[in-house]
Amino acid sequence: MKTNLARAAQWLALALAVAAYCLLLWRGPWLLDGAHIRDTQLEPADGVVITGVRTMLVALGAGVIAGVGLYYTSRNHKLAQEQFKHTQQQFELSQAQFRLAQDQFRHTQQQTSRDREKDRVAQEMTREGQVTERYVAAIKLLASDKQTERIGGIHSLYRIALDSSRDRETIAEVLTVFHRESAAELQYQQALAAERIQGVNIIEGPLGPRLPSDDDMEAAQYVLNRLAGKAKPRVM
Structure with missing residues (x-):
């Protein structure tokens, strides 16, 4: 509302100034040099005076208009400079925000990578724990x-x-030892049986109550062959 009133006042002042200037052009010669100009029956000398005064007023008006134009041009130039500086500041602020966003994005990527690595390590530890439990069982x-x-x-x-390549060699060694011990104990049990038949004194077996069999050795050998990549179909 205040802006509209101020604009209306400016246009009214401009209209009054134009009207006053036109009036000055018309009656100016008599107002400024009336002592040398007749009101009626003008002579050539009067025309020279009137023309000179009006030429002066026109030059003065042109000068005022030029001055106003220069003022507004200078003002617009200053406004343009201020706008340019403001635009530069906005651009620098946008660049700073962009760099900050890049830093935040890199930080987020690094944090995500660390979280993934932690998850991978946790999964690996869980998996290793499960493998260990299965191995012990x-x-x-x-x-x-x-x-x-x-x-x-x-x-x-x-x-x-098959699930853990890291434990494959250890399992092969365990099964090799199991196969060797089973074979040795089976041979010992067979020797004891022969001694019974022959009536010879029987010595207690060295490995306790577990009785090995050909099936134990066959299963162990089959798995060892499969781990070595040279297994053949088992005949049941």
Whole structure:
């Protein structure tokens, strides 16, 4: 509302100034040099005076207009400079915000990478823990006095070897030892049986109550062959 009133006042002042200037052009010669100009029956000398006064007024008006134009030109130039500086500041602020956004993005990427690495390590530790639990359970089955549990332990170790390449060599060594001990104990048991038949004194076996069998050795050898990549189909 105030802006509209100020603009209306400016236009009214401009209109009054134009009207006053036109009036001055018309009656100016008599107002400024009336003592030398007649009101009626003008002579050539009067025309010269009137023309000179009006020429002066026109030159003065042109000068005023030129001055006003220069003022507004200078003002617009200053406004343009201020606008340019403001634009530069806005641009520098935008660049700073962009760099900040880049830094935040890189920080987010690094944080995401660290979180992924932590998740990977946690998953790996969980997996290793599960493999260890399965490995311990399978080793316990190898020491069982039941043949089905021993064979199940052998194939459990095979599954662990497939899932964990790091434990494959260790499992192969365990099964090799199991195969060798089973073979030795089986030979010892066979020797004891022969001694019974022959009536010879029997010595207690060295490995306790577990009775090995050909199936134990066959299963262990089959898994070892599969781990070595040279397994053949088992004939049941």
